[in-house]
Amino acid sequence: MKRKGLGFYLRIYVKILAQDIKSKMSYRADFFISTIGMICTNIAGFITFWILFRNFPSISGWNYYEMLFLYGFSLISLTPVQCLFDNNWSLRSYVYSGDFIKYCFRPINLFFYFQSEVFDIKGLGQLAFGIGTLVFAWVKIGLAFTPLMLLKLIVFLITASLIMIALQNAASATCFWIQNSFYILDLAYRFRDFAKYPVTIFSPVFKFIFTFIVPIAFIAYYPSLVILRPDTVPVLSWLSPVIGVVFFWLSYKFWMYGALKYNGTGS
Amino acid sequence: MKLKKYLSLTRAGIIEQLQFRMSMLVIVLGNLLYLTVVYFLWKAIYASSGTDVVNGMTFSDTLIYLVLATALFNFMEMYTVWQMGRSIQSGAIILDLIKPMNPRSYLFWTYSGNFVVNFFSTFLPTFIVVCIVTHGAVPLGTNLAYFVVSVVMAIMINYNIDFFVGTICIYTESIWGINIMKQVIVLLLSGATIPIAFFPEPFKSITMYLPFQSIYNAPLTLLLNGSPEMSDVGRILVTQFAWCVVTLVISRLFWKVSLKRITVNGG
Amino acid sequence: MAPIIELKNVTKEFKVLNRREGLKGSLRDLFSRDYKTVRAVDNISMSIEQGEIIGYLGPNGAGKSTTIKMMTGVLEPTSGEITVDGTVPYYNRAKNAQKIGVVFGQRSQLWWALPLVESFKLLKDIYMIEDKPYKDMLALYQSLVDIEPLLHKTVRQMSLGQRTLSDILAAFLHDPKIVFLDEPTIGLDVSMKSKIRTLIHALNKEKNTTVILTTHDMGDVDALCRRIAIIDKGKMLYDNDIEHLKGFFGSYRTLKIRTDGDHKIQAEAIRAELPDFSVSADDEWISVLVDEDRQKVIDVLGQLQKSYDIRDMQLNEISTEEVIRKIYEEGVQ
Numbered sequence: 037m038k039r040k041g042l043g044f045y046l047r048i049y050v051k052i053l054a055q056d057i058k059s060k061m062s063y064r065a066d067f068f069i070s071t072i073g074m075i076c077t078n079i080a081g082f083i084t085f086w087i088l089f090r091n092f093p094s095i096s097g098w099n100y101y102e103m104l105f106l107y108g109f110s111l112i113s114l115t116p117v118q119c120l121f122d123n124n125w126s127l128r129s130y131v132y133s134g135d136f137i138k139y140c141f142r143p144i145n146l147f148f149y150f151q152s153e154v155f156d157i158k159g160l161g162q163l164a165f166g167i168g169t170l171v172f173a174w175v176k177i178g179l180a181f182t183p184l185m186l187l188k189l190i191v192f193l194i195t196a197s198l199i200m201i202a203l204q205n206a207a208s209a210t211c212f213w214i215q216n217s218f219y220i221l222d223l224a225y226r227f228r229d230f231a232k233y234p235v236t237i238f239s240p241v242f243k244f245i246f247t248f249i250v251p252i253a254f255i256a257y258y259p260s261l262v263i264l265r266p267d268t269v270p271v272l273s274w275l276s277p278v279i280g281v282v283f284f285w286l287s288y289k290f291w292m293y294g295a296l297k298y299n300g301t302g303s
Numbered sequence: 304m305k306l307k308k309y310l311s312l313t314r315a316g317i318i319e320q321l322q323f324r325m326s327m328l329v330i331v332l333g334n335l336l337y338l339t340v341v342y343f344l345w346k347a348i349y350a351s352s353g354t355d356v357v358n359g360m361t362f363s364d365t366l367i368y369l370v371l372a373t374a375l376f377n378f379m380e381m382y383t384v385w386q387m388g389r390s391i392q393s394g395a396i397i398l399d400l401i402k403p404m405n406p407r408s409y410l411f412w413t414y415s416g417n418f419v420v421n422f423f424s425t426f427l428p429t430f431i432v433v434c435i436v437t438h439g440a441v442p443l444g445t446n447l448a449y450f451v452v453s454v455v456m457a458i459m460i461n462y463n464i465d466f467f468v469g470t471i472c473i474y475t476e477s478i479w480g481i482n483i484m485k486q487v488i489v490l491l492l493s494g495a496t497i498p499i500a501f502f503p504e505p506f507k508s509i510t511m512y513l514p515f516q517s518i519y520n521a522p523l524t525l526l527l528n529g530s531p532e533m534s535d536v537g538r539i540l541v542t543q544f545a546w547c548v549v550t551l552v553i554s555r556l557f558w559k560v561s562l563k564r565i566t567v568n569g570g
Numbered sequence: 571m572a573p574i575i576e577l578k579n580v581t582k583e584f585k586v587l588n589r590r591e592g593l594k595g596s597l598r599d600l601f602s603r604d605y606k607t608v609r610a611v612d613n614i615s616m617s618i619e620q621g622e623i624i625g626y627l628g629p630n631g632a633g634k635s636t637t638i639k640m641m642t643g644v645l646e647p648t649s650g651e652i653t654v655d656g657t658v659p660y661y662n663r664a665k666n667a668q669k670i671g672v673v674f675g676q677r678s679q680l681w682w683a684l685p686l687v688e689s690f691k692l693l694k695d696i697y698m699i700e701d702k703p704y705k706d707m708l709a710l711y712q713s714l715v716d717i718e719p720l721l722h723k724t725v726r727q728m729s730l731g732q733r734t735l736s737d738i739l740a741a742f743l744h745d746p747k748i749v750f751l752d753e754p755t756i757g758l759d760v761s762m763k764s765k766i767r768t769l770i771h772a773l774n775k776e777k778n779t780t781v782i783l784t785t786h787d788m789g790d791v792d793a794l795c796r797r798i799a800i801i802d803k804g805k806m807l808y809d810n811d812i813e814h815l816k817g818f819f820g821s822y823r824t825l826k827i828r829t830d831g832d833h834k835i836q837a838e839a840i841r842a843e844l845p846d847f848s849v850s851a852d853d854e855w856i857s858v859l860v861d862e863d864r865q866k867v868i869d870v871l872g873q874l875q876k877s878y879d880i881r882d883m884q885l886n887e888i889s890t891e892e893v894i895r896k897i898y899e900e901g902v903q
Contacts, residue, residue: 040698048695052681055692059683059724069480073487080487084496091501092352138679140644143667144696153681214329223333230340237347242339314593321596 040144048144049152056155067157074158078111078165096237102264103232105173110232110256111166113196117204118159121151124208128218131211131298146295147288177264185263191277192259198280199254200228205287212294224250231255247272251283308404309412316416327424334377334425338370338432345369358500363440364527365498367433371526372495372519374429375454378421379461379518381414384485387469388478396565407558411462418458442529449536453522456543461518463550464489466558473561494520514546572656573617574747574780575641580650582611582636582804610636612804613650620747623774623781625795625812629898633804634784638750641782642672655747668697671741671749675756678733679740680725686736687721690743697744704743711739714772715765731762738766742773748780749773755787767793788891800897807897815893821862822888825870826855828881836878843877844870848895855884859892 060067085107089100098106127150130136139150179185207224211217227250235246235253246253258273272279321327349355349362360368387410390396399406434441468485472478490496493515499507510516521539525531588604590596611633618624628634639645640652643659643666652659659666672679680689694704711717717739720732728736734754741749751770755763771794774781783794791798791812799809808815829836837851840858847870848859858874860867867885874880 044698048692051692051695055681055684055688063476065475066477066480069475069477069484071480073477073480073483076484076487080491080496083491087497087501087503087506088348090503091357092348094351096347096351135677137639137644138674138677140663141642141667141670141672141679142696143664145664217329219330219333223329223337226337227340230344233344233347238340238343242343318593318596321600327600 045145045148049148052152053155056153057157060155060157070158071161074161075165078162081107096234098234101173101176104169105177105264106232106234106256106260108166108169108171108173109193109196109260110228111162112170113166113193113200113255114228115159115163115166116197117200118162119156121201121204122156122159123151123154124204125221126154127208128211128221132215136295136298140295147291179263188262192262195277195280196255196259198284199251202280202283202287203228203250203252205284205291209287209291209294212298227252228255231257233257251279254279254283309408309415312409312412313415313419316413317419318416320417320420327420330377330421330424331428334374334429335432337373338429341370341373342366342436358498360498360500361440363437367437367441367527368498368523370429370433371523374426375457375519375522376490376495377425378418379458381411381417381462381465383410383414383462383465384469384472384482385478386410387466388472388481391472391565392476392478400562400565407466407555410466441526444529446526446529446531449531449540450522450526453525453540453543456540456547457518457522459547460514460543460550461489463547463554464514464518467550467554470554470558470561473564489515489518492516493518494523514550517543517546574620574655575616575618575782576651576653577614577616577637577641578651580611580614580637580640580647580652581609582633582640582645583648584608584610609804611640611647611801614801614804614806615650616799616806616809618780618782620780621774621778622797623770623783623794625791625798626782626784626801627786627791627798627894628784628801628807632802634801635752637801638752638782638784642670642750643667668744669747671744671746673734673737673741673749673751673754675753676730676734678725678737680733680736682726683724685722685724686717689725689736689740690721693740693743699744703745707743707745710773710776714769715739731758731766734758735762735766735769738769742777742779745777746779748782751781751783751785753785753787754783755785755790763787763789764793770794788889788894791894792890800894802898812890812893815897816888816890819888819893819896822892823860823862823867824884824886824888824892825858825860825867826884826886827858827871827874827878828855828883829878830881831878839877840874843873848892859888859896 085104089103093100095103127136130139139146142149174181203224204221207221208217210220214220230246231252235243235257238246243253247258254276258270258276261269261273345362345366349357349365355361357365387396390399396406399409402409404412430441434443464485468481471481475481492510492513494502494510495518499510499516499520502510510520521543525536525539528535584607585605586608587599588606590599590604614633614637626634626637636645640647641654641659643654643661643663646660654666655669657666680686681692684692690708693699699707708717715735720728720736723732725733725736738751738754741751754770755766758766767790770781770783773779774794781794783790785791796811796813797809798812798815800807833851833853833856837849837856840856841849844858846864847861850857858870860870871880871883
């Protein structure tokens with residue numbers, strides 16, 4: 037049998053994606069309403085943010101524009117998980133109904149096959165919001181724009197995305213053990229809302245938890261330091277790309293382990 | 304025995320919930336973790352503001368308000384829109400229509416078991432923790448009685464709005480979009496994400512004329528005030544009651560009209 | 571030639587929770603749990619040759635699906651060994667998947683929102699099918715069933731029958747050595763059932779594909795299988811030719827009569843009158859399964875004639891349906 041390498045998976049993924057987008061476009065009303073919903077969510081997020089800062093001019097020494105930077109940064113890093121890994125939300129019902137088994141009969145990677153099935157185009161709207169916010173904050177703070185900065189930004193955005201994805205994978209995979217895992221997924225979803233606040237506001241215990249156990253501090257805070265506080269970047273910031281990869285890999289292993297174990301319990 | 308019929312649905316709901324042992328644990332622990340995060344976040348916010356009272360609310364007030372708003376949200380979120388949307392799309396709604404109970408009550412009472420379980424697993428522990436953490440900042444007097452009455456009406460208003468929005472699913476396939484729009488609007492305008500006291504004018508006045516503030520803002524305002532003017536209590540409760548009636552009538556009418564679409568078109 | 575599938579003393583056990591009853595019971599379950607072990611498959615051995623169509627039968631919950639899941643590599647047996655075409659499926663799931671095709675009843679494995687032809691193209695890539703065999707396969711499909719109108723429909727828009735048909739075609743697309751069909755004709759109308767049976771038969775003949783078929787419809791068995799394996803409560807009851815099995819029941823005849831009155835009510839009365847034999851009724855016939863070693867058919871008929879006004883009658887060999895029912899009810903002696 038031929039080996040199935042990265043090229044093989046990439047080719048299949050692009051094909052599935054193209055087909056999926058094509059078919060989504062044919063449900064125009066649904067697409068339209070979902071997009072409005074997405075826009076509403078983001079606008080509401082901004083309003084909350086704006087009201088908060090009308091009452092409190094800064095949080096732990098981070099001013100309005102810096103917080104806006106974190107906000108935009110976390111929105112952008114949410115895009116991949118929203119667009120590419122959204123099927124995680126349905127995992128629970130596939131497992132519950134037993135339909136999950138249909139993914140097990142193909143000669144390709146189970147995780148890949150499952151995630152490839154859904155591409156959530158709404159996430160792109162969020163991306164636009166995120167970029168807009170980030171650029172606005174960037175200009176207002178008066179940051180320089182150099183190729184090196186851009187490179188840093190891209191590397192750390194990818195890092196943040198990996199952590200987001202890892203969190204969601206791990207949360208959704210709990211359904212292989214726990215029948216009603218919606219709450220965990222929901223909890224993970226709510227926690228990532230806190231990603232946009234500087235981790236320094238927490239007590240040492242929680243700082244530790246949010247850095248090493250539920251690593252939401254890596255979603256926006258540590259990576260942003262590289263750009264916003266270039267003089268006092270902690271080692272953890274520089275390590276975050278590695279940590280992102282490690283967490284992603286762990287979550288993947290966890291997911292796969294759960295999938296195999298689930299099959300082992302039948303039903 | 305009409306009530307017996309309903310209460311047996313409640314009982315079945317409780318038994319169903321109790322089967323998910325792990326998720327019960329997750330709900331309890333997750334909720335506590337969430338509380339802690341909210342605590343630190345607002346502590347930091349207040350610490351950076353330099354004053355103790357912002358917009359008439361102290362740190363304890365804000366904490367109690369937001370934490371209990373979240374607990375109320377967990378308690379009241381019935382996923383009605385999802386349930387209705389799915390059952391309309393799959394055609395299972397037809398089965399609900401032939402049950403010897405109107406679908407509105409059936410859906411509500413089927414879920415009522417969760418109210419009981421959620422009350423003991425999330426609301427009560429949260430309430431106790433908050434009382435302890437804020438060193439008795441929660442007044443324990445007649446305001447508790449007003450609060451309970453107010454919460455009951457809040458549940459009804461919330462359900463009426465949910466049922467109204469769920470009915471929209473008869474017209475569109477976009478459950479996600481419809482639900483997210485509802486959720487965002489309700490949470491923001493009801494004061495669940497940020498206390499309405501923080502809203503700038505004319506925002507604040509506008510929300511007072513909408514039904515949403517009756518869901519979270521009304522019961523929490525009643526709870527936080529230990530020695531309220533009777534006229535204030537009366538005004539809040541009467542407003543809530545009025546919204547109960549109005550939302551009930553509207554959501555009933557809308558359902559009745561929309562149902563024709565199902566019965567005429569065959570779903 | 572070595573068998574394509576070999577099962578040796580395969581056993582599969584599951585741990586299930588004993589739930590307590592009532593509200594109090596649920597509360598107790600929250601804190602202490604009581605598990606028991608259930609043996610879904612109990613020491614099963616069989617070997618299947620390339621090109622066979624084997625009917626794998628048994629009542630609901632007998633362990634059929636569990637066995638199939640083990641053969642497809644989704645489940646690992648608690649003890650015993652399985653080899654599929656020389657490899658152990660549960661250690662090499664992906665490799666095994668390349669060699670098999672699976673249709674699981676009403677659970678479509680195709681992409682819901684895609685037109686069938688696009689699903690096929692994706693499968694072509696996933697299974698790395700070369701252009702030539704892919705085209706040949708489509709041509710073969712076209713010659714067997716009229717797939718042209720299906721190709722541009724999405725699975726979502728298809729009727730259950732069309733969907734099942736598409737799933738079967740998709741399962742055979744990469745020319746697998748073995749295809750597992752789990753209740754492929756469930757819920758389908760008579761003409762669709764026969765269309766699907768013809769298709770499976772033709773593909774088996776054309777490609778020499780081994781087919782493992784589980785079903786509750788004896789029409790499927792009669793149309794497709796020479797060999798059947800019957801499993802109940804995890805144990806293998808029978809594994810051989812159908813004809814051989816029918817031989818056990820050589821002395822049985824099915825006597826069918828048609829009367830005026832209500833068949834259901836009359837069948838009740840006949841059942842009371844002839845307690846030794848099983849009696850069933852539908853709109854057309856009242857059927858009595860007579861064991862000639864006990865009582866001659868002609869005597870039974872004579873007896874019935876006294877009480878009922880018989881309009882029409884038939885005398886048949888025992889049907890597969892009746893053989894299987896007798897085995898489910900009484901086992902094989």
